[in-house]
Amino acid sequence: MPAETEAVTAAVLVIGDEVLSGRTRDANSGYIASYLTNIGVDLREVRVVPDDEDAIVEAVNALRARFTYVFTTGGIGPTHDDITADAIARAFGVGIDHDPRAVAMLRERFANPADLNEGRLRMARIPFGADLIANRVSKAPGFRIGNVMVMAGVPSIMQAMMDVVGPTLRQGVRIESASIRADAKEGDIALPLAAVQKAHPGVAIGSYPYVDETGFNTNIVLRSRDPAGLAAATAAVEAMLRDLPRG
Template identity: 85%
Template sequence: MTEPFEPVTAAILVIGDEVLSGRTRDTNSGHIATYLTGLGIDLKEIRVVSDDEASIVEAVNALRARYTYVFTTGGIGPTHDDITADAIAMAFGVGIDHDPRAVAMLRERFTDPADLNEGRLRMARIPFGAELIANRISKAPGFILGNVMVMAGVPSIMQAMLDVVGPTLKTGVVIESATIRADAKEGDIAMPLAAVQRAHPGVAIGSYPYVDETGFNTNLVLRSRDGEALAAAARAVKAMLSALRK
């Protein structure tokens, strides 16, 4: 690949005491990571913070200054500890109130006015200046403010919101990858593999040990945006492994 490109980067901010306590398993990050990889967006960081306003504000401001996009999950529901929307407003220094557009979305689901109570109306509190992210499952929207995408914590709802956001994102050059089974222990190939890496700086080479029915083994994963460089590095890895077996 000869033409320069500008990398598109991202971070994920997972919000919720239930994740930190182990009560809820975070599956959203893996889904977002896979989705972004398919768009050529480099996921650089994942953070998990508690339902604490100061912690959320600090993390949001640090991440949005560093990366092209920030994706948050969790904390935009109807309960007292769902404080993400307020924290995002504070991070950006803007006000927050019930958004008529969000209220209208909720009314599509809660047709009986009695059902749209004070708690559920909390999900219509949106920071000033934000764009809404439609939610086809429960109607309660997420929102976008600046480069921060604020989405639900429930996996099915988060995925629906990500499908809405995805087509609007700036994309990068998709990374190609190749996986080579070493049929060798990681420690036995560490030094020659390091030599291959030095000779092919444009290709990221990862070493991933595992155990199967034959014992210890290693998968080598090569990743690059340059297809020719990737192929050359893969040939070098295979040659190195072949030489070690002689």
């Protein structure tokens, strides 16, 4: 799709008690962030909520009003605590029931009617008016309603859903970046780097300290949609580092 001239924004809503307890590490938000960066969509917020319907409804309604897209992960499986679909239906003020399209998808995997039990059929409960998001891994679909994409929490399944929904998204102008190893401590470059940032407001400049074999060091990362502005700011950082007093 053609790139938008205005910013296209997004948020990720991670749903699940297991993430908040530390039992499960969230790998999905990082994957979605990289995917969106590659198509010029700005991920502006990542939020984590428990398996609590009120919390999910509140977060979905807040995020969908602020951003172009919202991506939720988790809570659409077959068990009693998978309540995301019901919460999304409530957030949009619509009903929910078994969707014949989703049931047909599940039957592709569970050909024996006895295997498509009541628990698995919960994964076919879709809010009214939603479009399905297929996945090649488990066949159980996610869904899209309004600007909200509701996807699985299992990373391989979520990624399969992103492969389906990604090409349908509006694309923005990609952000280009440059990374410079400062060979200096972050505290030593703080003031001159702030001066470079002030002189180049159209470029986001960040400093990221780390420790390597030489001791404390810093990476400087510059990001912008304006190639000329990025080049000018990069040159200014390089000049600042050349002029930096070295003890």
